[in-house]
Amino acid sequence: MARRGAVLLSILAGIALIAAWYGYIVLFHVPSYVLPRPDAVVLSAARAFGSGYIWAHLLFTAEATVVGYFLGCGVGIALGGALAEWPTVERALYPYIVVFQSMPKVALAPLLIVWFGFGIESKIVMVALICFFPVFINTFVGIRQADGDLIDVLRVCSASRANIFWHVKIPAAAGSIFASLQIAVSFALIGAIVAEFVASKEGIGTVIQQGALAMDTGLVLTGVFILSFMGMIGTAVIRFVHARVVFWEGRGEALTRPSTLPG
């Protein structure tokens, strides 16, 4: 019952929000080039998809986001693992990582355009850079926080470092890694859009910018909603994979969990 009540409340809140949006425009005579009516946005979206105009842009942004995401996350996991496992590498790279971490990565976007051009390459690199950090940090911390008692189980059997790494450390860090992969989804979209804003011929970021220049706020909001939809899909996919890969997560410290089984 509580669940159904919550769904109902959620729908009501949505209706209230759209009504407030509508009411605000009507009440204060807001011109459509400042804020379009909700139905105008729907119409604008229908036009954009109907004419096929938006698809190429959508695919461009999606490709930049997905490729950059896998690149940045992959390098993040690899480097995080290497630094956690080899303290010498950690000591050598640590100062540079601190500098790089405190840098707002989007500030590099103009430079990336100079280096990698107006095409998709500069967007991919931007996405990869911005995704890299959370994943790198969480991989590093996750591995370092692996339970020493579990490591001892393998150590007493003369397990190699590689054995301990794959059997204990990586699975122990998996929950933390996936948490960062989740964060990286929204980071990835930010990276793609910022790079497109700086300079691009294609992409949802370009659509938004052109829409704003043409005072077509309906198109701008269409672009924004497409992005949030892309983010939602990405997050849902990662959440799905997370729950299946790290299936033991939240099962608690084995012994402290009460069990219904005898003995």
Next chain:
Amino acid sequence: MSLLGPADLLAPAAARHDAAPRRVVLRARDVSVTYQTKRGAVTALEHLDLAIGAGEFVSIVGPSGCGKSTFLKLTAGLLAATSGRVELDGAPITGPSRAIGVVFQKPNLLPWKTVMGNAVINARVLRMDRAASTARARELLRSVGLADFERNYPWELSGGMQQRVGIVRGLVHDPSLMLMDEPFAALDAMTREQMTLELQRLWRTTGKTVLFITHAIPEAVFLSDRVLVMSPRPGRIIEEVAVPFSRPRGLETMATAEFGALCNRLRRLFTSVLGLD
């Protein structure tokens, strides 16, 4: 099986127990361990000597923090002695050995592996034959009543069942010496009693040499051939008590006057070394 060494380790329990002088499996010679901490040096063990014969079940009892676990880590090859040496089958222990199996205080099962996956992890790490180690694990799991739980995950098991898997894991690679670090400390009293009986049975059927660490005196007396009493830090062996009761021992053994008297003797020893009286 050949990596286990002499065949007498695998001989039936009955043949072992009356054999007079046993071959020494584990020997500690004048072992001292000093830790460096921020507050200076802490001596955990000092001039510790002991010898454990093949097939023997020996317990070390001592107050908390006396260095029992330090000695176990030393034997497991996770720690190096500051002076003196620990020998396994006459050779000094310099690191982890496949001839040793360890059962920890907590079950320490990997939550991402099934009961079977956890049971065979040591065998996998040691690159032992997969089919053979799986068969052996299956046999051991059956003997501790977990035959139907092979595919379950640790969190689906009770504490007692988890520790049974921990014991099976320590046995699968067929070590000659088992080190057990207060393996039942985290269990409730009923489960603990049952596990003690099971361990005795398992020990009698496998013929392993066992070094059992505990602070529960009745548990030590019930299970052991000999009980070694350790002093508070710096730990050394201050008393050795042979347990005369015949095997197999049952719950009725614990109810006898002799059992109670032996426990009391050990308890008095404790209170006197701790200066409690």
